[in-house]
Amino acid sequence: MKRIKTYAILLLAGMGLVSCIGTDVVEDIIVEQTVSISQRLETLAVGDSYQFEANFFDEMGEQSSTEITWTSNNEAVMSITTSGLATGVAEGNVWISAMSGxxxxxxxxxxGQNxxxxxxxxxxxxxxLRDYNVSGNFTLTEDGDNLVLTFSSNFVASRGPGLFVYLSNNATRVTGGVEMGQLMQNSGAQTYTIALTEAQLDTYNHVLIYCRPFGVAFGTGQFDN
Amino acid sequence: MKSTNHIILSGLLMLMTSSVFAGGGWPTPKGKGYFKLSQYVLQANQYYSPSGEIIDIATAGIYISSIYGEYGLTDRLGVSAYVPFFSRATLNEQVSSSGTLLAEGDAVNSLGDFDISFKYGLIVNKPIVVSASLTLGLPFGNPSGGSTEILQTGDGEFNVMLSLEASRSFNGGKGYINTLLAFNNRSENFSDELRLGIEVGYNIAPKWNAALKVLSVNSLNNGSDLETPANGIFSNNIEYLAITPEVNYSLNERFGVSGSIGFAASGRRVLARPAYSLGVFMKL
Structure with a gap:
């Protein structure tokens, strides 16, 4: 009986030794540096000017500021300064490029004419993703100084621990993306708003439903336009 | 994270592997009993997603101190209880390789979900014995704990499980085979479950007994992910095939120690790492 008591005490004491909160080291994912032109210009009238903008994402996938150089492949159609201010010169098509390194x-x-x-x-x-049930439509709009993400009434998502909504340039990862907020409800229309200083309409290409505590994407959606 | 969004205790269900087979088709004889103090540890940084794919996750830990007891009220009717008197769930902190704190760790301590079971011997004193059991799952655990409110020591649902077990011994009583068929009716829009199991045990040496338990848990997918009171990632529509080798050593006629390692050979919505259990037991 004495020995069994000793075993029991050791069992209970052992729990204290193994049940501490540990640390997971998450390896930084190195990606290629990217530049993403953020623009809504379809046609520029001859004589008009338009300020192009672009975002730079570093090797960690994080958005950061850097010097971006602008060029036009046909200055006779559209000229552009190194800071991205373009002017329509003559009717035609032209490629505008932004570069950093x-x-x-x-x-x-x-x-064109207009x-x-x-x-x-x-x-x-x-x-x-991975058989999680996420479906429905979404729209991203600008409203004054804000960027507004709206889920349609047909939105549905599986329940999960700590689900958040992200804008990202990766379909399954949120590194370098911006958090729009915790998922408000698992179905139905809902709206998420952030300041335009955090992200602009064309900064990101994907919307993710992401389980932040466990680092698992439940669902993803790419902008059609 | 509202109360409906929580971490899972999928690992907890693995405990059922050991308790659900206890005694097999043989009800505990009148006045006899079996009691076991156990420690259960599961730390997992991998998870079976709903598609069955193993994916990496932040490390989750489940630690349970429990007492399991069964007692014969009559020669045909026995009662048993699984009492997790201390249950702890943890989530590791996340630090990038460059040293940046990505997410703080979290933990919750509480009681776990209790089980109370009644077993009745339908066919006794035959080469093959059969018993039926009624198990009540009592949600005494915390379904939304920790500072993040996503950690669970219980799933927040009351369930009723009906089981049929058939058993026979062989080789002069040195070995036994138990089989299990169970229907687990879960409340709160959780899907019901069908459980199938088999256990083979043998006295491999004086004082030593070894057993191999296999339990298949299958969701009937008749619940709703959108309406369960706890999260759907882990606790609803869990499926797994658990394989649990166990070794028992009898110190004397009354006392002994027990150890097991349970792992899910396949699964959905369940942690994908082995669970370890150590215990001391006493026979009446």
Missing amino acids: AARDSVMVSV TVLAAAERSGSFVG
Whole structure:
């Protein structure tokens, strides 16, 4: 009986030794530096000017400030300063490029009779990952100084611990992305708002439903436009 | 994280592997009993996703101190209880390799969910014995603990499980085989479960007994992820095939020690690391 008591005490004491909160070291994921042009210009009128903007993401995938150089592949159609101020010169199509080091992004725009900006709204729809149930549509709009992400009434997501909504440039990871807030409810229409200083309409290409405590993406959606 | 969003205690269910087979088809004889003090440890940085794929997660820990007891009220009717009197769930802190704190760790301590079971011998004193059991799962654990409120020491649902067990001994009583068929009716929009199990045990040496337990838990997928009071990632529609080798050593006729390692060979919504259990037991 004495021996069994000793075993019992050792068992209970042993729990204290193994049940402390540990530390997980998360390896930093190194990615290629990228530049992403953020613009809604479709057509620039001859003689008009337009300020292009771009975002730079470093090797950690984090958005950071750096010097970006702008070029036009046809200065006779659209000229552009090194700081991104473009001017329509003659009608035609032109590639505008933004570069920082080896990172580069290009968009094709037109010079025509009128200046036309794309609608300040982007939309997409969710798909579930790893059999998690995530579906529904979303839209991203600018509202004054804010960026507003709206889920449609057909939105549905599996329940999970610590689900958050992110904008990201990766379909399954949130590194370098911006958190829009904790998922308010697992179904139905809902709205998330952040300041435009945190992200702009064209900064990110994906919306993620992400289990932050465990680092698992439940669902993802890419903007269609 | 509202109260409906919590971490899982999928590992907890693995405990059922040991308790659900206790005694097998043989009810505890009148006046006889078996009591066991156990420590259960599961630390997992991998998880079976709903698609069955193993994915990396932040390390979750489950630590349970429990007492299991069974007692024969009559030669046909016995009662048993699983009492996790201390249950702790942890979530490791996350630090980047460059030293940045990404997320703080978390922990919750409380009682766990209790089980009370009644077993009745339907066929006794035959080469093959059969018993039926009614198990009540009592939600005494914390379904939303820790500073993040995502840690659980219980799933927040009351459940009723009906079991049929058939057993026979062989080789002059040195070995035994138990089989299990159980239906677990879960409340609060959790899916019901069908459980199938088999256990083979043998006295491998004087004072030594070894057993191999296999338990398959299958969700009937008749619940709703959107309406369960606890999170859906771990606690609803859990499925796994658990394999648990166990060794028991009798110190004398009344007391002994026990150890087991349980792991899920496959699964969905369940932690994908082995669970370790050590215990001391006493027979009446």
